[in-house]
Amino acid sequence: MAEPLRLFILAGEASGDRLGADLVRRLGQRLPVQLSGVGGAELEAEGLASMFPMSDLAVMGWSDVLRRLPLLLWRVRQVARAIVRSRPDIVVLIDSQVFSKAVAQRVRRAGVVVPTILYVAPTVWAWRPERAPALRPLFDEVLAILPFEPAAMAGLDGPPTHFVGHPAVARFPGRPAQPERGPLLLLPGSRRGELRRHLPLMRAAVEQFRDHPRVTGFAIPTLDHLLPSLRREVAHWPAPVTLVTGEERRSAWDAAIAAFAVSGTVTLELAMTGIPMVVAYVADPHQARQYDKLGRKVTLALPSIIRGSNVVRELQLRSSAGPFDLSALSALLDDPAAIPAQLAAFAEVRALMQKGAPEAPLADVVDRVLAHAPQRLLIGS
Structure with a gap:
């Protein structure tokens, strides 16, 4: 051998x-x-x-x-x-x-x-x-x-x-069609700090969009070891939230009307699947100070970074205390041109990811x- x-x-x-x-x-x-x-x-x-x-x-x-x-x-x-x-x-x-x-x-x-x-x-x-x-x-x-x-x-x-x-390009071949209605995916991250800072924001989205005509429910795709703590967290939210793991995750993604996601690799996976999104990030105090020193906004959503333009609207926050302005999510769901424009941009992102840049194929x-x-x-x- x-x-x-x-x-x-x-x-x-x-x-x-x-x-x-x-x-x-x-x-x-x-x-x-x-x-x-x-x-x-x-x-x-x-x-x-x-x-x-x-x-x-x-x-x-x-x-x-x-x-x-x-x-x-x-x-x-x-x-x-x-x-x-x-x-x-x-x-x-x-x-x-x-x-x-x-x-x-x-x-x-x-x-x-x-x-x-x-x-x-x-x-x-x-x-x-x-x-x-x-x-x-x-x-x-x-x-x-x-x-x-x-x-x-x-x-x-x-x-x-x-x-x-990125293997996401092959693993997420894209949905055949964008649904008119469906669950809103909530993606608060998987690390302890991410969850602590972003779950209040996700709860606010449930509160605001539970009666939206295009939102049929809410789903959090997550990992098995996070299920017990997330069940306790969402038990008292203002509307039911489904926690999905394993093979159920794909079904939830296929049905979703849109996603509200923490910045990271998941934003590329959503783009490759063809799921419209708004990206959020709540900085910890040290990160907030560093961002302020830059004197400019830092783009966090991978689809926007790859394409070099603001493909995805971002909600960048310095605190998880609220209140939260979720107008970016409202605009995505209510503006008839918003979702088609994102999906067209995601197709360009996929092409770039499949070929690379001329100087770095x-x-x-x-x-x-x-x-x-x-x-x-x-x-x-």
Whole structure:
């Protein structure tokens, strides 16, 4: 039997877990893969025995980081020691930018030379561009999921970067038609801090749109481990909310009239499916101060970032206390031109994601990872 590729992979949240599982499946079609690292249900289904629960890393915003700093520092040391001890053939660290950088720094300081790949580029093009050159000593390559990021990283003197697309393009082929009526999807995120800050906003949407003629109900697609806490949360909301997991999620997406979603990978998945949306983000106090220092609005919705124009209206807030102005959601549901315009823009986003930019065409993610594999493993693969 052929010698396996010893891959250490780390994902710190649900979107990274999906990216990692897709990568592992596709690698397994080329050669045997022996996994170690950290991940969630998707990577575990591909054979990973996670070192610890992925939820330990699922933090968002500085306030969340500070609350859990001792645990996070311990996990950094634990992951770095595991890499140093096992000397895998390749390390792939998926997103979780601060954690991934800290792990890579500790491994490099230990003098261990292991090809290390960062999967999902940091947003150096929007925030703190000086981070780009600081990544060069830590990562042999960055795999970008947005088509303009390789050029942006090169212009900022960052590590070699290739656009590898996103599995959402294939996983979400698009709905055959936009319904006239249906449930409103509420997507408050999956990390503790996200939920704490965004659930009051989602409740306000239920209150305001429970009698809207185009909204037949409300659904929160979520993860199994969040069901108990979300059931308690929505039990006393002003209208019934259905919690959906697993295969039920696809049915809910197919039926939805629109979505009210926290910024993140889910906005790309919604765009690929063809679900109109409004994007929301409630910043923690530290993030709010940093945004204010920029002196300009930061675009958060991935479809708008990819297309380079305001495809999706955004509700950016500094507090979860309310009251909330949900006029953007009203406009989406009430303006006859709003939904068709979004769907046409989403088609352009899909085309960009399928081809890449002229200077950075789409590369195969497996090819890019295997470019760093020991030659002995590639003979005959």
